[in-house]
C-alpha cells in the first residue's frame with residue numbers, strides 16, 4: 132500500500148502501542164529490524180516468527196532464556212538486558228519506535244538519537260525525566276523526534292507550517308478518565324477494575340491507571356513543555372470527555388489550530404512513521420454527526436492531586452519531575468499489585484515530592500539517583 136518501504140525498530144513491541152505499531156507495519160509492508168519486550172516471550176516469539184527481525188531483546192532474564200530456546204530454529208538473535216536494549220535502539224533503521232513503559236525508556240531514546248535514528252516517541256516518561264538531555268541529543272545529532280502520544284502528535288501537527296509564528300498557548304485535552312466528577316470521598320471506594328476501565332482508550336495498565344488519577348495529564352503537561360519549548364503556564368489543560376479534539380495550539384492572532392479524529396492510536400503511530408507524508412490507514416474515519424456534541428470543562432486539581440503535583444514539579448525543575456515520575460511508577464506498581472487502594476497513589480506521590488530534595492543539575496546520574504530515591508521512598512512507606 133505504501134510507496135516507500137521503511138525499516139523499523141520497535142521497542143516494547145508486546146505492549147498496546149507496540150502491537151499497534153506492528154499492525155501499521157503489517158499493513159504497509161514495513162520491515163522490522165528489531166523488537167524488544169520485557170517478559171512476554173509468548174507474544175515476542177509470535178512476533179519474531181511473523182516479522183523475522185534480526186534481533187529480539189528481552190529485559191527479563193528468564194524470558195530471555197525461554198525465547199532463545201524457542202527461536203533456536205530461526206536466524207533471529209535473542210539478546211538480554213538494558214545495554215542490549217540501547218544497542219537495539221542504535222541499529223541502523225528509518226525509525227525507532229519507543230513504546231516501552233516507564234523511565235527505563237530514557238537511555239534507549241538517547242542511544243537511538245546518538246546513533247542518528249529518528250525516534251517515534253510514545254514513552255512519555257523519557258521526556259518527563261530526561262527531557263533536557265533528549266532535546267539536547269536531538270539537536271546535537273540533527274534528527275527528529277516525532278511524538279506518538281495522541282495529544283502531542285496533535286500539537287506537533289498543529290504546529291506544522293507555522294515555524295516562526297509565536298505560540299500563545301497549547302490546549303492540552305484530557306478525557307478526564309473513569310472518575311471524572313468524583314470527589315475525594317468517592318475516590319476512596321473505587322476498585323482496580325473500575326480504574327482499569329478507561330472510557331475512550333484501550334491502553335496498557337500503567338497508563339490507564341495514570342489516566343484515572345490524572346497523573347497522565349500531569350506527565351503530558353511536562354512532556355509538552357519539553358517537546359515544544361513552552362512554559363508550563365502556556366499549557367492549558369481542558370477536559371474533553373469525547374477524546375475527539377486531541378489537542379490544539381493557539382497563536383497570537385487568536386487562531387486556534389487543532390487536530391481531530393477518532394480515538395485510535397494507530398493514527399498518530401502511522402503519522403510518526405510517515406511524517407511529513409500521510410498515507411491511507413485502516414482506522415475508522417471521524418463523523419462529526421456521530422459525535423454530535425463536544426464538551427470542554429476544567430479539571431478538578433484539588434481532588435486529582437497528581438496533576439497539581441506535576442505542575443509543582445515542573446515549576447521546581449531539575450530532577451523534581453523525575454522524583455514525581457519515580458514515585459508514581461512505584462505507587463502505581465503497588466496499586467496494580469493490589470497492595471494499596473487507588474486514592475493512596477496520589478497521597479504517596481505528594482508525600483514523596485514533599486519529602487525529597489531535588490537536584491537542579493540534570494545528568495543521567497542525577498536522574499537515576501532521583502528515580503531510585505523516589506522508588507525507595509515509596510517502598511519504605513509501604514513496608
Ligand code: NDP
Nearest residue numbers: 143144145146147148169170171231232253254255334335
Ligand atoms: P504496555 O504496558 O502495554 O507495554 C509496555 C511494553 O514495554 C511491553 O512491550 C513490555 O514488555 C515492555 N516493558 C515493560 N517493562 C519493561 C522494562 N522494565 N524494560 C523494558 N521493557 C519493558 O504499555 P503501553 O503500550 O500502553 O505504553 C507504552 C508507553 O507509551 C508508555 O510510556 C505510555 O505512557 C505511552 N503511551 C501509551 C498509549 C497507549 O494508548 N497505550 C498512548 C500514549 C502514550 P512485556 O509485554 O513483556 O511486559
Ligand code: MG
Nearest residue numbers: 280281282351
Ligand atoms: Mg496521551
